[in-house]
Amino acid sequence: MGDISNDIKSSFKTNKVKALINIKYTANWLSSKENEFFKPYGISPQQYNILRILRGAKGKIKVQIVKDRMIERAPNATRLMDKLCDKELIERERCEHDRRVVYVKITNQGLELLSAIDKHDKLSFLEKLSEEEANVLSGLLDKIR
Template identity: 80%
Template sequence: MGDIAKDIKSSFKSDKLKALINLKYTANWLNSKENEFFKPYGISPQQYNILRILRGAKKQVKVQVVKDRMIERAPNATRLMDKLCDKNLIERTRCEHDRRVVYVQISEQGLALLTNIDKNKNLSFLEKLTDLEALMLSDLLDKIR
Protein backbone atom coordinates (compact mmCIF):
# COMPACT_ATOMS: atom_id res chain seq x y z
CA MET A 1 0.00 0.00 0.00
CA GLY A 2 1.20 3.51 -0.82
CA ASP A 3 2.19 6.09 1.74
CA ILE A 4 2.05 9.72 0.64
CA ALA A 5 4.76 10.75 3.13
CA LYS A 6 7.18 8.21 1.63
CA ASP A 7 6.08 8.83 -1.97
CA ILE A 8 6.89 12.54 -1.81
CA LYS A 9 9.48 12.32 0.96
CA SER A 10 7.73 14.79 3.21
CA SER A 11 6.09 15.15 6.61
CA PHE A 12 2.91 17.02 7.40
CA LYS A 13 1.88 19.46 10.12
CA SER A 14 -1.57 17.89 10.40
CA ASP A 15 -3.58 14.93 9.22
CA LYS A 16 -5.91 17.27 7.34
CA LEU A 17 -2.99 18.79 5.41
CA LYS A 18 -1.72 15.26 4.71
CA ALA A 19 -5.17 14.31 3.40
CA LEU A 20 -5.29 17.39 1.15
CA ILE A 21 -1.84 16.73 -0.30
CA ASN A 22 -2.72 13.05 -0.72
CA LEU A 23 -5.93 13.96 -2.53
CA LYS A 24 -4.09 16.28 -4.93
CA TYR A 25 -1.29 13.77 -5.48
CA THR A 26 -3.79 10.97 -6.12
CA ALA A 27 -5.83 13.16 -8.50
CA ASN A 28 -2.69 13.81 -10.54
CA TRP A 29 -1.82 10.09 -10.48
CA LEU A 30 -5.34 9.22 -11.63
CA ASN A 31 -5.14 11.79 -14.46
CA SER A 32 -1.95 10.14 -15.65
CA LYS A 33 -3.55 6.67 -15.52
CA GLU A 34 -6.62 7.99 -17.33
CA ASN A 35 -4.53 9.49 -20.15
CA GLU A 36 -2.66 6.19 -20.47
CA PHE A 37 -5.93 4.25 -20.55
CA PHE A 38 -7.54 6.30 -23.36
CA LYS A 39 -4.45 6.72 -25.55
CA PRO A 40 -4.96 3.44 -27.51
CA TYR A 41 -8.51 4.57 -28.34
CA GLY A 42 -7.30 7.85 -29.86
CA ILE A 43 -9.34 10.05 -27.51
CA SER A 44 -8.68 12.09 -24.40
CA PRO A 45 -10.45 11.64 -21.06
CA GLN A 46 -12.41 14.84 -21.76
CA GLN A 47 -13.53 13.52 -25.14
CA TYR A 48 -14.58 10.27 -23.45
CA ASN A 49 -16.64 12.34 -21.02
CA ILE A 50 -18.41 14.06 -23.92
CA LEU A 51 -19.15 10.71 -25.58
CA ARG A 52 -20.43 9.31 -22.28
CA ILE A 53 -22.74 12.29 -21.81
CA LEU A 54 -24.11 11.95 -25.34
CA ARG A 55 -24.66 8.21 -24.97
CA GLY A 56 -26.62 8.86 -21.78
CA ALA A 57 -28.72 11.56 -23.44
CA LYS A 58 -30.01 9.05 -26.05
CA LYS A 59 -30.90 11.93 -28.38
CA GLN A 60 -29.35 15.08 -29.77
CA VAL A 61 -28.76 17.82 -27.18
CA LYS A 62 -27.53 21.38 -27.28
CA VAL A 63 -23.77 21.86 -27.05
CA GLN A 64 -24.35 23.94 -23.92
CA VAL A 65 -26.04 20.99 -22.20
CA VAL A 66 -22.93 18.90 -22.80
CA LYS A 67 -20.71 21.67 -21.45
CA ASP A 68 -22.88 21.96 -18.33
CA ARG A 69 -22.71 18.19 -17.65
CA MET A 70 -18.96 17.78 -18.09
CA ILE A 71 -17.07 16.51 -15.06
CA GLU A 72 -14.09 18.67 -15.87
CA ARG A 73 -15.32 22.02 -17.13
CA ALA A 74 -13.21 22.44 -20.23
CA PRO A 75 -13.04 25.92 -21.75
CA ASN A 76 -12.09 24.15 -24.98
CA ALA A 77 -15.18 21.91 -25.09
CA THR A 78 -16.12 23.18 -28.55
CA ARG A 79 -12.66 22.26 -29.88
CA LEU A 80 -12.95 18.83 -28.24
CA MET A 81 -16.28 18.32 -30.01
CA ASP A 82 -14.72 19.49 -33.30
CA LYS A 83 -12.14 16.72 -32.98
CA LEU A 84 -14.84 14.15 -32.17
CA CYS A 85 -16.74 15.27 -35.30
CA ASP A 86 -13.56 14.92 -37.37
CA LYS A 87 -13.25 11.33 -36.09
CA ASN A 88 -16.95 10.67 -36.93
CA LEU A 89 -17.67 9.89 -33.28
CA ILE A 90 -20.34 12.58 -32.91
CA GLU A 91 -22.65 14.43 -35.30
CA ARG A 92 -23.42 18.11 -35.17
CA THR A 93 -26.58 19.84 -36.42
CA ARG A 94 -27.46 23.55 -36.47
CA CYS A 95 -30.90 24.57 -35.27
CA GLU A 96 -33.13 25.56 -38.19
CA HIS A 97 -34.75 28.43 -36.27
CA ASP A 98 -31.66 29.84 -34.54
CA ARG A 99 -28.33 29.31 -36.31
CA ARG A 100 -26.48 30.13 -33.08
CA VAL A 101 -27.80 26.95 -31.46
CA VAL A 102 -25.91 23.75 -32.24
CA TYR A 103 -27.03 20.23 -31.39
CA VAL A 104 -24.76 17.21 -31.03
CA GLN A 105 -25.38 13.50 -30.74
CA ILE A 106 -23.22 10.42 -30.59
CA SER A 107 -22.77 8.53 -33.87
CA GLU A 108 -22.92 4.76 -34.36
CA GLN A 109 -19.12 4.81 -34.56
CA GLY A 110 -19.00 6.67 -31.23
CA LEU A 111 -21.33 4.12 -29.62
CA ALA A 112 -19.16 1.30 -30.94
CA LEU A 113 -16.05 2.93 -29.47
CA LEU A 114 -17.71 3.30 -26.06
CA THR A 115 -18.82 -0.34 -26.17
CA ASN A 116 -15.21 -1.31 -26.87
CA ILE A 117 -13.95 0.88 -24.02
CA ASP A 118 -16.57 -0.56 -21.65
CA LYS A 119 -15.19 -4.06 -22.30
CA ASN A 120 -11.71 -3.01 -21.19
CA LYS A 121 -11.41 -3.79 -17.49
CA ASN A 122 -7.92 -2.31 -17.16
CA LEU A 123 -8.75 -0.38 -14.00
CA SER A 124 -7.10 -2.85 -11.63
CA PHE A 125 -6.24 -0.15 -9.08
CA LEU A 126 -9.96 0.13 -8.30
CA GLU A 127 -9.99 -3.56 -7.37
CA LYS A 128 -7.92 -2.66 -4.30
CA LEU A 129 -11.09 -1.14 -2.80
CA THR A 130 -13.98 -3.14 -1.46
CA ASP A 131 -17.47 -1.99 -2.43
CA LEU A 132 -17.90 -0.57 1.09
CA GLU A 133 -14.58 1.30 0.89
CA ALA A 134 -15.52 2.72 -2.51
CA LEU A 135 -18.82 3.94 -1.06
CA MET A 136 -17.05 5.45 1.95
CA LEU A 137 -14.50 7.19 -0.28
CA SER A 138 -17.24 8.61 -2.48
CA ASP A 139 -19.14 9.83 0.59
CA LEU A 140 -15.99 11.48 2.01
CA LEU A 141 -15.28 13.24 -1.30
CA ASP A 142 -18.90 14.44 -1.40
CA LYS A 143 -18.46 15.74 2.16
CA ILE A 144 -15.38 17.75 1.17
CA ARG A 145 -17.30 19.45 -1.65
Protein backbone atom coordinates in the same frame (compact mmCIF):
# COMPACT_ATOMS: atom_id res chain seq x y z
CA MET B 1 0.27 -0.01 1.07
CA GLY B 2 1.53 3.40 -0.06
CA ASP B 3 1.91 6.45 2.13
CA ILE B 4 1.96 9.94 0.66
CA SER B 5 4.71 10.91 3.13
CA ASN B 6 7.01 8.27 1.64
CA ASP B 7 5.90 8.84 -1.94
CA ILE B 8 6.85 12.51 -1.95
CA LYS B 9 9.47 12.35 0.82
CA SER B 10 7.75 14.95 2.97
CA SER B 11 6.12 15.44 6.35
CA PHE B 12 3.03 17.47 7.10
CA LYS B 13 2.05 19.90 9.87
CA THR B 14 -1.46 18.44 10.20
CA ASN B 15 -3.44 15.46 8.95
CA LYS B 16 -5.73 17.86 7.05
CA VAL B 17 -2.76 19.23 5.10
CA LYS B 18 -1.61 15.66 4.48
CA ALA B 19 -5.11 14.73 3.25
CA LEU B 20 -5.22 17.73 0.89
CA ILE B 21 -1.82 16.89 -0.61
CA ASN B 22 -2.83 13.25 -0.87
CA ILE B 23 -6.05 14.16 -2.74
CA LYS B 24 -4.12 16.31 -5.22
CA TYR B 25 -1.38 13.71 -5.68
CA THR B 26 -3.91 10.93 -6.16
CA ALA B 27 -6.00 13.00 -8.58
CA ASN B 28 -2.90 13.52 -10.71
CA TRP B 29 -2.05 9.80 -10.48
CA LEU B 30 -5.59 8.83 -11.53
CA SER B 31 -5.49 11.30 -14.43
CA SER B 32 -2.25 9.72 -15.64
CA LYS B 33 -3.79 6.23 -15.44
CA GLU B 34 -6.86 7.39 -17.39
CA ASN B 35 -4.71 8.95 -20.11
CA GLU B 36 -2.78 5.68 -20.44
CA PHE B 37 -6.02 3.70 -20.68
CA PHE B 38 -7.63 5.86 -23.40
CA LYS B 39 -4.49 6.42 -25.52
CA PRO B 40 -4.93 3.25 -27.64
CA TYR B 41 -8.47 4.38 -28.49
CA GLY B 42 -7.24 7.75 -29.78
CA ILE B 43 -9.35 9.81 -27.38
CA SER B 44 -8.81 11.66 -24.11
CA PRO B 45 -10.71 11.06 -20.86
CA GLN B 46 -12.62 14.31 -21.50
CA GLN B 47 -13.64 13.14 -24.97
CA TYR B 48 -14.74 9.82 -23.47
CA ASN B 49 -16.88 11.78 -21.02
CA ILE B 50 -18.51 13.68 -23.91
CA LEU B 51 -19.22 10.42 -25.74
CA ARG B 52 -20.75 8.90 -22.59
CA ILE B 53 -22.99 11.94 -22.12
CA LEU B 54 -24.16 11.75 -25.73
CA ARG B 55 -24.80 8.00 -25.51
CA GLY B 56 -26.93 8.60 -22.42
CA ALA B 57 -28.87 11.38 -24.13
CA LYS B 58 -30.17 8.93 -26.77
CA GLY B 59 -30.48 11.68 -29.37
CA LYS B 60 -29.25 15.14 -30.18
CA ILE B 61 -28.74 17.62 -27.36
CA LYS B 62 -27.45 21.16 -27.10
CA VAL B 63 -23.69 21.65 -26.81
CA GLN B 64 -24.30 23.70 -23.65
CA ILE B 65 -26.02 20.73 -21.98
CA VAL B 66 -22.97 18.58 -22.73
CA LYS B 67 -20.71 21.24 -21.19
CA ASP B 68 -22.92 21.43 -18.09
CA ARG B 69 -22.82 17.65 -17.58
CA MET B 70 -19.08 17.19 -18.00
CA ILE B 71 -17.14 15.90 -14.99
CA GLU B 72 -14.28 18.30 -15.70
CA ARG B 73 -15.56 21.70 -16.68
CA ALA B 74 -13.34 22.03 -19.74
CA PRO B 75 -13.07 25.52 -21.19
CA ASN B 76 -11.96 23.79 -24.39
CA ALA B 77 -15.07 21.58 -24.67
CA THR B 78 -15.87 22.99 -28.11
CA ARG B 79 -12.39 22.07 -29.35
CA LEU B 80 -12.77 18.58 -27.84
CA MET B 81 -16.04 18.19 -29.75
CA ASP B 82 -14.38 19.47 -32.94
CA LYS B 83 -11.84 16.64 -32.67
CA LEU B 84 -14.63 14.10 -32.08
CA CYS B 85 -16.39 15.44 -35.20
CA ASP B 86 -13.17 15.12 -37.19
CA LYS B 87 -12.98 11.46 -36.07
CA GLU B 88 -16.64 11.03 -37.05
CA LEU B 89 -17.55 9.96 -33.52
CA ILE B 90 -20.14 12.74 -33.11
CA GLU B 91 -22.16 14.95 -35.46
CA ARG B 92 -23.07 18.63 -35.18
CA GLU B 93 -26.26 20.29 -36.29
CA ARG B 94 -27.25 23.95 -36.12
CA CYS B 95 -30.70 24.86 -34.87
CA GLU B 96 -32.97 26.01 -37.71
CA HIS B 97 -34.63 28.71 -35.60
CA ASP B 98 -31.59 30.04 -33.74
CA ARG B 99 -28.22 29.80 -35.50
CA ARG B 100 -26.41 30.36 -32.18
CA VAL B 101 -27.68 27.02 -30.85
CA VAL B 102 -25.75 23.92 -31.87
CA TYR B 103 -26.84 20.33 -31.28
CA VAL B 104 -24.56 17.30 -31.10
CA LYS B 105 -25.23 13.60 -31.19
CA ILE B 106 -23.13 10.46 -31.09
CA THR B 107 -22.64 8.52 -34.34
CA ASN B 108 -22.77 4.77 -34.80
CA GLN B 109 -18.97 4.84 -34.97
CA GLY B 110 -18.93 6.62 -31.60
CA LEU B 111 -21.26 4.02 -30.11
CA GLU B 112 -19.03 1.23 -31.44
CA LEU B 113 -15.98 2.84 -29.84
CA LEU B 114 -17.76 3.11 -26.48
CA SER B 115 -18.82 -0.52 -26.78
CA ALA B 116 -15.20 -1.55 -27.35
CA ILE B 117 -14.05 0.53 -24.38
CA ASP B 118 -16.80 -0.93 -22.17
CA LYS B 119 -15.39 -4.43 -22.76
CA HIS B 120 -12.18 -3.49 -20.92
CA ASP B 121 -11.90 -2.82 -17.19
CA LYS B 122 -11.32 0.92 -16.97
CA LEU B 123 -11.22 0.75 -13.19
CA SER B 124 -8.55 -1.91 -12.67
CA PHE B 125 -6.41 0.63 -10.82
CA LEU B 126 -9.13 0.76 -8.14
CA GLU B 127 -9.07 -2.99 -7.54
CA LYS B 128 -7.47 -2.57 -4.11
CA LEU B 129 -10.67 -0.92 -2.84
CA SER B 130 -13.64 -3.00 -1.74
CA GLU B 131 -17.13 -1.78 -2.66
CA GLU B 132 -17.63 -0.70 0.95
CA GLU B 133 -14.35 1.23 1.01
CA ALA B 134 -15.22 2.89 -2.29
CA ASN B 135 -18.57 3.95 -0.81
CA VAL B 136 -16.87 5.39 2.30
CA LEU B 137 -14.30 7.22 0.15
CA SER B 138 -17.01 8.65 -2.08
CA GLY B 139 -18.93 9.84 0.99
CA LEU B 140 -15.83 11.53 2.41
CA LEU B 141 -15.13 13.29 -0.90
CA ASP B 142 -18.76 14.44 -1.04
CA LYS B 143 -18.39 15.76 2.52
CA ILE B 144 -15.36 17.83 1.51
CA ARG B 145 -17.33 19.47 -1.30
